[in-house]
Amino acid sequence: MQERLQALKEEALSEIQQASSMKEVQDIKVKFLGKKGPITEISKGMGKLSKEERPKMGQLVNEIRNAISDQLEEKIARLEKAAVEERLKKETIDVSLPGRPVKRGNHHPLTRVIEEIEDLFLGMGFSIAEGPEVETDYYNFEALNLPKDHPARDMQDSFYITEETLLRTHTSPMQARTMEKLNGEGPVKIIVPGKVYRRDTDDATHSHQFMQIEGLMVGENVRMSDLKGVLQSFAKKMFGEEREIRLRPSFFPFTEPSVEMDISCFNCGGDGCSVCKGTGWIEILGGGMVHPNVLRMSGFDPEKVTGFAFGMGPERIAMLKYGIDDIRHFYTNDSRFIKQFNSL
Amino acid sequence: MLVSMNWLKQYVDLDSYSANELADLITKGGIEVETVEQLNKGISGVVIGHVLECQQHPDADKLNICKVEIGEEEPVQIICGAPNIARGQYVAVAKVGAVLPGNFKIKKAKLRGEASHGMICSLQELGIESKLVAKEYADGIFVFSENVTPGEDALEYLNLHDEVLELGLTPNRADAMNMIGVAYEVGAVLNRSIDLPSPELVRSDEDVEDYVSVRVENEEDNPYYGATVIKDVTIKPSPQWLVNRLVSAGIRPINNVVDITNYVLLEYGQPLHAFDYDRFGSKEVVIRRATDGEKMITLDDVERTLSSEHLVITNGSKPVAVAGVMGGADSEVKEDTKTILLEAAYFNSKLVRKASKDLGLRSDSSARFEKGIDRNRVVGASERAAQLIQEIAGGTVLKGIAEQGARTIEALDVSIEVNRINQVLGTEITETEVAAIFERLQFSYQNFGGTFTVQVPPRRPDITISEDLIEEVGRLYGYDNVPATLPMTESTPGQLSEYQVKRRHLRRTLEGAGLYQTVTYSLTSPSKRLFFSDESVEAVRLAMPMSEERSELRTSLIPHLLEVAQYNRNRQLENIAFYETASVFLPGDELPIEQEHLAGVVSGLWQEHLWQKEKKAADFFVVKGILEELAVEFGVEDRLTFARAEEPKLHPGRTAAVYLDEELIGYIGQLHPEVEKELDLSETYVFEINLEKLLQADVAHLKYKKLPRFPSVTRDVALVVNESLEAGEVKRVIKEAGGSKLVEIQLFDVYQGEHLDEGQKSLAFSLRYYNPEQTLTEEEVKKAHDRVLKAVEEQFGAALRQ
Numbered sequence A: 001m002q003e004r005l006q007a008l009k010e011e012a013l014s015e016i017q018q019a020s021s022m023k024e025v026q027d028i029k030v031k032f033l034g035k036k037g038p039i040t041e042i043s044k045g046m047g048k049l050s051k052e053e054r055p056k057m058g059q060l061v062n063e064i065r066n067a068i069s070d071q072l073e074e075k076i077a078r079l080e081k082a083a084v085e086e087r088l089k090k091e092t093i094d095v096s097l098p099g100r101p102v103k104r105g106n107h108h109p110l111t112r113v114i115e116e117i118e119d120l121f122l123g124m125g126f127s128i129a130e131g132p133e134v135e136t137d138y139y140n141f142e143a144l145n146l147p148k149d150h151p152a153r154d155m156q157d158s159f160y161i162t163e164e165t166l167l168r169t170h171t172s173p174m175q176a177r178t179m180e181k182l183n184g185e186g187p188v189k190i191i192v193p194g195k196v197y198r199r200d201t202d203d204a205t206h207s208h209q210f211m212q213i214e215g216l217m218v219g220e221n222v223r224m225s226d227l228k229g230v231l232q233s234f235a236k237k238m239f240g241e242e243r244e245i246r247l248r249p250s251f252f253p254f255t256e257p258s259v260e261m262d263i264s265c266f267n268c269g270g271d272g273c274s275v276c277k278g279t280g281w282i283e284i285l286g287g288g289m290v291h292p293n294v295l296r297m298s299g300f301d302p303e304k305v306t307g308f309a310f311g312m313g314p315e316r317i318a319m320l321k322y323g324i325d326d327i328r329h330f331y332t333n334d335s336r337f338i339k340q341f342n343s344l
Numbered sequence B: 001m002l003v004s005m006n007w008l009k010q011y012v013d014l015d016s017y018s019a020n021e022l023a024d025l026i027t028k029g030g031i032e033v034e035t036v037e038q039l040n041k042g043i044s045g046v047v048i049g050h051v052l053e054c055q056q057h058p059d060a061d062k063l064n065i066c067k068v069e070i071g072e073e074e075p076v077q078i079i080c081g082a083p084n085i086a087r088g089q090y091v092a093v094a095k096v097g098a099v100l101p102g103n104f105k106i107k108k109a110k111l112r113g114e115a116s117h118g119m120i121c122s123l124q125e126l127g128i129e130s131k132l133v134a135k136e137y138a139d140g141i142f143v144f145s146e147n148v149t150p151g152e153d154a155l156e157y158l159n160l161h162d163e164v165l166e167l168g169l170t171p172n173r174a175d176a177m178n179m180i181g182v183a184y185e186v187g188a189v190l191n192r193s194i195d196l197p198s199p200e201l202v203r204s205d206e207d208v209e210d211y212v213s214v215r216v217e218n219e220e221d222n223p224y225y226g227a228t229v230i231k232d233v234t235i236k237p238s239p240q241w242l243v244n245r246l247v248s249a250g251i252r253p254i255n256n257v258v259d260i261t262n263y264v265l266l267e268y269g270q271p272l273h274a275f276d277y278d279r280f281g282s283k284e285v286v287i288r289r290a291t292d293g294e295k296m297i298t299l300d301d302v303e304r305t306l307s308s309e310h311l312v313i314t315n316g317s318k319p320v321a322v323a324g325v326m327g328g329a330d331s332e333v334k335e336d337t338k339t340i341l342l343e344a345a346y347f348n349s350k351l352v353r354k355a356s357k358d359l360g361l362r363s364d365s366s367a368r369f370e371k372g373i374d375r376n377r378v379v380g381a382s383e384r385a386a387q388l389i390q391e392i393a394g395g396t397v398l399k400g401i402a403e404q405g406a407r408t409i410e411a412l413d414v415s416i417e418v419n420r421i422n423q424v425l426g427t428e429i430t431e432t433e434v435a436a437i438f439e440r441l442q443f444s445y446q447n448f449g450g451t452f453t454v455q456v457p458p459r460r461p462d463i464t465i466s467e468d469l470i471e472e473v474g475r476l477y478g479y480d481n482v483p484a485t486l487p488m489t490e491s492t493p494g495q496l497s498e499y500q501v502k503r504r505h506l507r508r509t510l511e512g513a514g515l516y517q518t519v520t521y522s523l524t525s526p527s528k529r530l531f532f533s534d535e536s537v538e539a540v541r542l543a544m545p546m547s548e549e550r551s552e553l554r555t556s557l558i559p560h561l562l563e564v565a566q567y568n569r570n571r572q573l574e575n576i577a578f579y580e581t582a583s584v585f586l587p588g589d590e591l592p593i594e595q596e597h598l599a600g601v602v603s604g605l606w607q608e609h610l611w612q613k614e615k616k617a618a619d620f621f622v623v624k625g626i627l628e629e630l631a632v633e634f635g636v637e638d639r640l641t642f643a644r645a646e647e648p649k650l651h652p653g654r655t656a657a658v659y660l661d662e663e664l665i666g667y668i669g670q671l672h673p674e675v676e677k678e679l680d681l682s683e684t685y686v687f688e689i690n691l692e693k694l695l696q697a698d699v700a701h702l703k704y705k706k707l708p709r710f711p712s713v714t715r716d717v718a719l720v721v722n723e724s725l726e727a728g729e730v731k732r733v734i735k736e737a738g739g740s741k742l743v744e745i746q747l748f749d750v751y752q753g754e755h756l757d758e759g760q761k762s763l764a765f766s767l768r769y770y771n772p773e774q775t776l777t778e779e780e781v782k783k784a785h786d787r788v789l790k791a792v793e794e795q796f797g798a799a800l801r802q
Ligand SMILES: [Zn+2]
Pocket: A265, A266, A267, A268, A269, A270, A271, A272, A273, A274, A275, A276, A277, A278, A280, A281
């Protein structure tokens, strides 16, 4: 009997080992451990055994039953695992295939530069004023200390609509419009981004329409050194921490004294290159202390308050920052151009 | 303004400064030096030669064989083709080995069998611009008119070792439009003294009054007029030094008298005019306004029609010059002129500006009058010119000046406190430093306890108020020395307006949805406007457009977006999705009405992921979806509606008007196929809305809604209706009938074709019912759903599709 059991065990284990499908494993289970299987048969025949032999044999039967059962489970687990592996293998993809493109557009480069500048000045406590693109002669010129017949009006040949209205030549008219509303009560801290227009023939460096950002700060004890400080932090944030600025005397009818601001060349660091035309400096913007006539005309007392103003061109800044060679690109809107401004 | 270094050295000691160093200092002082030009453009090996012999080439009519002495042991043979070459001339010779502009090297050559050892040069060949070459040398070689020595450096005689600074003058610095003014500026910048000309004039005993009298009708138009008479002059070419000065300043030499008036214009900034006394037509100079329609022929032989806004110089009966602008042809100085009537005057700048603008004549003279000349330098300039004429043209200057008006005016007093200077600049400049700066500028002043009263000389008419003095002090103190500080004013919150915040969100949403931002021009043409709208839309037109293409302000953003679409399509960029936010302009009262619009154009493939077989063309619903998303973002989801509409250039079956509440705020649609064909575009969708209406819509603040606590019940229903019935209408009726428990209606299928009759379609909706108070009962759902079915059946005859 013992031999029989051992032989059954050998037989079962060998069949289990050779089984290659779940069905075969099930069949083996039924064949050996089923109600009509040989081991059950043997258990039933154990009543014929002596008292001494019975427990011994019972134990052996259990051992063999368990051994087969363990092997079966192990086999099932192994087959299941193989099945999963087979499935995963079938599901394998080529990870080098391109992903599904996410549809996303982006800002026009001018908007990008303007928002960057806006954020910078918002951080310094300035707010953003916007005004009409068609202006009166008064706000565009006269309130800015440019009376009719002033020779400096030639500097900005303009598009008139009637004798008294024109396309604004700068966003400076918002200086007067903003100050007038405040009835002489400062402080005023605004920047004014927007479109402006001048009678220029479009070419690589000229455009009859372009953007401008005007800045104005008026209050007690506003000094030229403050203008220098504000512009310095602008230049560093916009063009890099290592940038130095310099102010050169200049002339604008609405500021006195007037200055132009250069930054040290970000391309060569100041040694001289083609970007800075060999000078080490790049002209960025113009500004100065608000002319007393401008303050007075807008209802502020130049004896009590002073102010600074500046104006810059986002096109020029974008061209410098990104190395763009032709101002017309901004207005042609070639999608290959616009799409280049899609990353931070 | 072109400033010759050699000329400037006459007035200021520039030793130890190179042209570039000086240029930097002048720029830092406030006058921008735009360029520094070396007149010698890399030329070498050009010497003076003496033409000893000159014979015609035996084999070439137009060539001459010359023997030229060039200071070497033997004369050299040079073949020269210039028509004006002649024996005995002193000429500029580029020797073998010489280099001319453009790195042109002179080599030994053979011309028709004859050897040529060098080249006899024209001025153009030496790098002088044609427009600056005197007429007599325009078509041939240059010939020295003075005693020169063969073999010496020809460039030295022609002043071609000089360097020229080009000043970019701002309108306020007209004082630097002359060499004396530049000398004052450079003297101040370098802190050096300057040495100005003081003409010494020998006048004859004959009185000018016997020759001419001057009468100014209105001294406001012409505050000073002086006439000097110079007899017995000889008109001829100017000496080389004078020619060199004019050429370095960019003025072409004409003849000695004209050249002298130009020279003094450049040196003093005072425009002068020389009349031929004998052709003047009278012994009387009368300065008056022209009469309307009065005519005269100017120097350039053009007949000019004048008006009472123009000031003229007359001989008592007719105009002989337009004051400050141009002389007349009749009294022009010519080769046979013997007596000169020399005008030196101060004209009202506005009148000069007006005449020069009206007549389209801008000259070196008018430019200076317009910008303001030194009132106190008029007489000095006329004396300087008379002295030079005497020296160079050999004349006799008559005693006195026939004149009217004051020769000089008082200096203007302007005061400034040192404290104020420091308060405006943010500096700590001392009284002593301020005083030193005014001295460098050669301004006289009084200082009482830190308050400076400056006597501003009339040569600086730009300085009229104390801020102008602050600028003078600041620029010479140096803005590099001004510290960089932070403003001390009260702090203000820097923030965007609500509109600006929303507009930024809008851009990001549109871009997140796949649109790229464009910026296009505001100026457009009537044809573009009419292409996209009917005649009822009026536009704001420019008074004087530069071209018809940019002659009026746009009333819609679409035309330029279509231009962008075309531009890209022409470059094989067919899949496009652009938007723009910008103002449109409609006729208004004082100013046009400006409205900010949002517009977009979409064409080609919208989604493209080919290896996974995904390919979605842009269509109406792509664009509509974007607008619906905007409605959600700006809180008007339930208020923004679309209604079938017709627009002139859009597809009649694929166009919708966009409403916010009851108000029409824009449209959306496909371009009419005929328009697409005309523009060579494929299927293209556009939209345009009034952005202000969308962003300024009054909306409630965002509020949290309680999350559902009970299950909801969904019922699908497919309705067979007439194909012309709009799904939106069915949805509206369902919503109305469903009552408060019907919380969501989703259209999930539109079907037409097999199993349906001709002219019918099936619309399948998924309806979700929910009760926020408790779990819905089957009863409640059935009641509501039956109402829906009944309503659609009654209103549309809709049958349930099985
Ligand atoms: Zn550089």
